[in-house]
Amino acid sequence: MPRKYIILLAVTLGVIVLDQWTKYLVVRELTTQMEGKESLGERLASMYSEPPPKGFTGMHYQPRRHIEISESFFRIRYLENPGAAWGMFRSMPPEARVPLFHVAIIGALILITFSFRKLTGTDPEEKWALWGLPLVLGGALGNYIDRVARAFVIDFLEVHWFDKATFPSFNVADAAICIGVGMLIIDSFVRKEKPAQAPTQA
Incomplete structure (x- = not known):
């Protein structure tokens, strides 16, 4: 198996396992659900x-x-998010919200697969995309598992400033997506299409 696909599987599965494991711990320790x-x-x-x-x-x-x-x-507090990242679309009716998430994850899978297949896996300049794409994929699938299982995503990481300003609560999957997107932004600056060289005349 080519090295790039080993990285894809290892990072994607690693993010999913870590995401679901931390959510399990949060539900077990911070809620009454497993009593x-x-x-x-x-x-x-x-x-x-x-x-x-x-x-x-x-x-x-x-x-x-x-x-x-x-x-x-900073605190760890159990929260439920029926919407997308940072609570977007949470007020949308479930009949519209759920199909939207299905379409979004299918679109993300197609886009990530298409982009990843174009990588050679050997060019050092590809390192940001080589690791960033699997992070985004693992994070997207981690949250999608939540939505399929229970129609909402479990968030628990809460950053705030003396409770006067609060960053939207997030989880491991969200963090992986943000880090992955950041790496892809860096990739867009580091790795650029090289212009085709004009054929030399004899």
Whole structure:
């Protein structure tokens, strides 16, 4: 298998596993959802096989505590986001929002696959795209798993400034997407199409 596809699989799967594992820990430790469930199978079933009933509003999993990492700047708190990144489209009716997310993930998969196949995997100038595309793909699939399983995404990383200004809550998948997009922006400056050289005349 070519090196570039090993990187694609390793980074994509790594992001998905880390994202879902941290969300599992957050649900287990910060909500009441897994209380009384002794086995791992029961806990996973409570997290992945109990979507909110149709028309449900409010919190599906009930928070019971949060963790203050820095009282003035950072905390870990369970939140549910039925919308896209930073809560976009959360007020849109589910009948329109869910198909929109399906179309978006299919479009992202096609675009990432097309862009990744064009990489040689051997050019040092491709390193930003070589690692950035799998990060975006892993993050997109991590959040998509949430939407398929329970119709909302679990967020838990909350950055704030003395609670006066708060950055939208996010998760590992969101962080991977942002880092990946940043690397792709760098790639757009570092790696440019080289102009075709005019044939030399004898």
